[in-house]
Every structure is written in structure tokens, then in C-alpha cells.
Amino acid sequence: MDPQRQRLYKQFVEGTGVCSQYQDETIAGFYATPTYLDACMDALLNLITISPQEVIVEIGCGKGTSTRKIRARNPAKIIAIDPSGPMLRHAQEAFQDDATIECKLGSAEELSRVVERAEKVISINVFRYFEHPENALQEIYRVLNPDGIYLFNVPVMTAQEEAVYTPLYKTLEAVLSEELGKEITLPEMKGVEPKYRKEDMEALAASNGFIVAQYEEMDITCNEETMHAIHERSVAMAKLMWQGSFTEEQIERMVPKLQERLRQFREGQKGKEFFVGRMALVCLKKTQREG
Numbered sequence: 001m002d003p004q005r006q007r008l009y010k011q012f013v014e015g016t017g018v019c020s021q022y023q024d025e026t027i028a029g030f031y032a033t034p035t036y037l038d039a040c041m042d043a044l045l046n047l048i049t050i051s052p053q054e055v056i057v058e059i060g061c062g063k064g065t066s067t068r069k070i071r072a073r074n075p076a077k078i079i080a081i082d083p084s085g086p087m088l089r090h091a092q093e094a095f096q097d098d099a100t101i102e103c104k105l106g107s108a109e110e111l112s113r114v115v116e117r118a119e120k121v122i123s124i125n126v127f128r129y130f131e132h133p134e135n136a137l138q139e140i141y142r143v144l145n146p147d148g149i150y151l152f153n154v155p156v157m158t159a160q161e162e163a164v165y166t167p168l169y170k171t172l173e174a175v176l177s178e179e180l181g182k183e184i185t186l187p188e189m190k191g192v193e194p195k196y197r198k199e200d201m202e203a204l205a206a207s208n209g210f211i212v213a214q215y216e217e218m219d220i221t222c223n224e225e226t227m228h229a230i231h232e233r234s235v236a237m238a239k240l241m242w243q244g245s246f247t248e249e250q251i252e253r254m255v256p257k258l259q260e261r262l263r264q265f266r267e268g269q270k271g272k273e274f275f276v277g278r279m280a281l282v283c284l285k286k287t288q289r290e291g
């Protein structure tokens with residue numbers, strides 16, 4: 001198994017390792033920004049004003065869904081960066097006729113390699129993936145002009161019981177555990193506690209030369225139809241992950257089980273709105289300390 005697949009295998013089958021799914025060509029192909037985040041992205045961008053002369057640096061543009069949201073605010077230019085070649089290629093293709101969007105390969109932790117100066121840095125649905133957020137903040141500090149801002153969203157709390165992802169991962173765990181004859185715990189299940197409340201963010205900001213200029217929290221919910229779509233995508237992804245790790249026969253046994261259990265879960269929750277999680281919308285302002 002190639003090393004990338006090996007990592008994915010560890011994440012989805014053994015429940016260990018750091019998630020790097022966006023580097024995978026096939027996962028990137030599957031990825032779609034969930035529609036339940038639409039209102040959140042708008043609320044985040046409403047925290048600031050973007051003038052028509054401004055150049056915006058977007059960290060973690062992915063396939064460009066969030067870039068379109070920023071584009072709708074009419075800045076002069078967007079420098080959209082992402083460390084995943086497969087994700088960035090989708091964005092490059094989507095914006096090939098748009099001269100106002102420049103896509104570049106790069107990560108938050110090495111931002112100064114791809115961007116010299118910036119007045120506003122934005123990342124949407126990305127901060128949670130920083131392995132060392134302080135390193136990312138130090139780099140953002142480095143490229144920001146005095147009084148520059150960094151705008152981003154981050155889950156304060158991810159889905160709990162009766163929500164979307166916990167039942168999904170539990171179902172995956174149950175099917176895997178049955179097949180392997182041992183208890184399997186997926187890593188996603190380990191991160192449900194509140195992590196980024198306002199006081200945590202203030203401490204993180206202060207130790208990296210920022211102040212929290214604005215902070216709001218909003219609940220993210222999704223309806224049954226969206227959940228169905230999430231389940232379909234997850235089943236397709238699980239099937240893919242399992243190839244190379246399980247035999248065809250095992251996969252043929254596991255996939256229908258997974259589908260049926262998820263169907264039963266939806267059936268039992270008809271007409272409900274689901275709590276996906278609580279999101280913090282954060283605007284940091286650079287302080288006058290030398291970076």
C-alpha cells in the first residue's frame with residue numbers, strides 16, 4: 001500500500017494517525033463543502049468589509065467554494081492558497097478565466113514563502129486542520145501589515161449524540177468492529193469537547209501577537225436531505241478506503257450493512273433538524289509588537 005493510502009487506512013480502519021485526506025486525489029474528487037456551512041460562511045464574511053482595492057489572501061481555498069464567497073464581496077484580487085495539489089487543481093480549473101483569482105500551492109505554516117505582505121488573511125473551514133495553530137498564526141503575523149486582520153471560523157464543538165457525524169462514525173465503527181472481530185475506535189470520535197471557546201482564542205491570539213477583535217458563535221444544523229447526501233458520500237468513501245485492506249467479499253458484506261444502518265438512523269429521525277456543531281467566527285487583529 002502506498003504511504004498516503006497507508007495513512008488513510010490508519011485513519012479509517014485502525015483509528016490512528018493524522019488526517020491528511022485532502023492530499024488524496026480521490027478524496028479531493030469527492031470533497032464538497034457542505035451546504036449547511038453556507039450561512040456560516042456568509043456570517044463570517046459579514047464581520048468585515050472588503051473594499052474594491054483590496055488584495056485578500058485566502059488560506060486553504062480547497063476547491064474554491066469559499067473563494068467564490070470572498071469573490072462575491074468584490075475585492076481587487078484574491079491570492080488563494082492550499083497545500084493540497086489535488087484540491088488546488090480543482091480551484092485552478094474553476095477560476096482559469098478569472099484574472100482576479102490567483103491560485104498558489106502553499107500552507108499556512110509556510111505562508112511567507114508564497115505571500116510577501118497582506119492586509120487581510122481569511123481562512124474558511126480550515127483552522128481546525130492546523131496541526132500547530134500557533135505556527136500558522138506566527139506566519140500569518142509575519143505577512144500581515146500593521147493593523148492587518150486574520151478572519152476565520154473554527155468549530156467550538158463538533159457534533160454530539162443525535163447529530164450527524166457521531167452516529168455516522170459509530171455506525172462505521174460498528175461495521176468495522178464486526179468485520180474485524182475487535183473493538184475499533186475512529187479518531188473523529190475523540191474530538192467532541194469544546195476546544196475554542198472565546199477565552200481559549202484570546203489566549204492563543206495574545207501569545208502570537210494578536211487581539212480578538214470580534215468573536216461570535218453560531219449553531220450549525222442540517223436537514224434530513226443534506227444528511228442523506230452526507231451518508232451517500234461517506235459510504236462511497238468508506239468503500240474506497242476499504243479497498244486494498246479488505247477482500248471484495250468483505251466489502252460486499254460491509255457496504256450494505258453500513259447503508260442499511262444509516263437508512264434506519266435516518267428513518268428514525270424523519271423531519272428533524274440535526275445539530276452539526278457550534279462554530280466560532282473569529283476576527284483577529286495584529287498588535288504592534290514586532291514579529
Ligand SMILES: C[S@@+](CC[C@H](N)C(=O)[O-])C[C@H]1O[C@@H](n2cnc3c(N)ncnc32)[C@H](O)[C@@H]1O
Pocket residue numbers: 022023033059060061062063064065066067081082083084087106107108109123124125126129130131
Ligand atoms: C474543509 S476544506 C475547506 C476548503 C474551502 N476553504 C471551503 O470552505 O470550501 C479544508 C482545506 O484546508 C486545507 N488545509 C489543510 N491544512 C492546511 C494548512 N496547514 N494550511 C493551509 N490549508 C490547509 C486542505 O488542503 C483543504 O483544502
